[in-house]
Amino acid sequence: MQKKVFQLLVDNTSGVLSRISGLFSRRGYNIESITAGTTADPRFTRITIVASGDDEILDQIEKQVAKLVDVRDIKELRPDNSVYRELALVKVRTNEVQRQGVISIADIFRAKIIDVSADSLIVELTGNQEKIEAFLNLLGGYEILELARTGIAGLGRGTENVTYL
């Protein structure tokens, strides 16, 4: 099993996201995360998909997605040539004693405390997936009440291979 990050540029039509996710489910492809948002040109949406499978499956994913009428472009975001970011919101149970410990870990990761209550904190962290995993590992000694992750968004580096709208 390998993992690949695909970047899609699609027509911003109603149902486009369900067409793409439907393709993954009916063909039995594994989707690890999917994020979508409009581009600078509101006619288009950029979608980042993290998919896993063997080489043939990943090749089929690329071709089958490319075949969808709404899809203008699909390309792989190769790790050596791209940046990926994910946002995580973590709600941790903290009493007065624990609070400072969580804040210290957050500081090391340049995470932000965005909500404080008497018995909890919400931490906001942006980074690649490894950074978020590492952060969550360090919080292992605390009780994580709720976790919300966005899945990654990514872009290729430089001006090569830019799909102009």
Place this chain on the structure above:
Amino acid sequence: MLGADAIVRCLEEEGVEYVFGYPGVAICPFYNSILDSSIQTILIRTEQNAAHAASGLARVSGKVGVCAVTSGPGATNVITGIATAFADSIPLVCITGQVNSALLGSDVFQEADITGAVESFVKYSYLVKNVNDIPRIFKEAFHIANTGRKGPVLIDVPIDIQNAELKKFVYPETVSMRTYKPTVRGNMAQIKKVVAELDKAKKPIICAGGGVLLSDAEEELRAFSKKHKIPVVSTMMGIGAMPTKDPLYFGMVGNNGKPYANRAMNESDLLIMVGARVADRAVSQPDLITENKVLVHIDVDPAEIGKNVGPTIPLVGDAKHIFEDLTAQEMVCDHEEWLETLAGYRESMAPKRNPNPEYVDPAVFITKLSEKMQDDAIYVADVGQNQIWSCGYHIVKDGRFLTSGGMGTMGYSIPAAMGAKLADKSKQAVAVCGDGSFQMSMMELATMNQHDIPVKIVVLKNNYLGMVRQYQHFTYKDNYSVVDLSGSPDLEKLAAAYNMDFLRLTNMENVDEAIDKFLAEDKSMIMECIINPMDLV
């Protein structure tokens, strides 16, 4: 102009001659507008058959087949027909009426989320939300359906949109879609690679799939094969790409194909797969067609290449253009020995049957029938044992062989033959089905009668769902379950009820006279052939 009028105008602009369908309230504005058009409407008796009939018409005419049904159950009934067309890449535009757009999503009477339901069986679908989008959407739909890898497109039109006033009707001359641009011409560098391999090959073979017929590339394939004496086999969907009796044609491959065709494909050193999916029934062991050989895979759909087997040389493009380009190239092709070997296989490996003389032998009957049919006749096989016998024994001269290959939808032959007949009334259209598949579409006898569509129907009657019975014979040691067709109607009386002529053939004694009589006049007729219930394909 109303939205409904605009839809009819769009169909006129696309040169549509027939719409197959079934009205209901949600599609009534459209059926009201079409009264003022020269487009003919055919009232099919169940919606699934509207799509099958449109499919038959599309396959013979090369144009997009059109059907129009109502919302809810009308739309859901048409799904099997759409899925059948999708599996065989047949271009259709299906128009479905929909409830008032303000009520969408509220589960009102006869509401079904049809665009959602057909998502995995259509090439694309539209839900029309603005009446002014109708000309663009129809232009795009016909373009998408009939270009690249062809397929069905569904357009769902809420009733209020059909009744809304259009600002101005302008039918776009060209399609401007940012995202949809199929590759048609093959890459020259890849074509040169194929030529280089053909130069070296001692045992080349072409396996023609349905894509050859869909891109209207029969002439180009035959010219290329003839120029370099390259033998050809076909998949089920590719039957008819070559005339059956062509000395360079070596039959259908696959687990229901000719043993010598499979052997030819497996022993080749260069296999050119064209317009074929390399699916399980055609190639049960994909490794056999990649081992010890160069595999060239030509398909207009890049996703088909490498899906089931990894080719040595992938070549994306339309079969017609690619064969034109290949024929234009010079190459040395010398493989007389290979052709002799294959001719020997054809001789020695021909399947042998031991028919019971008390019944009609479907193999001999089908061969005789197809020999007596006009050269350009259309033969539509249904699904079941009848389909396998048809594939094995029908002789294509200059006509067409149609069947539901991908989905294997029973009941396809009668409505598809009706559509095929309407596409070209000068041609004979013969539907060959079993007594199971006949009963799945026998309501269409009324449609034939009403609209005077002279289709010939052969029913190979064995009182069983023969293909399943055969499977239970082998797999469950004759433990037959739910395959007995007792209770079926008397076809002679049924034919009389629908005002059709009828013939019954109980053995091979008078087979020639019976077939002559069956084919003599251009009017619809049912011919019942009593076959051995225990026969195997």
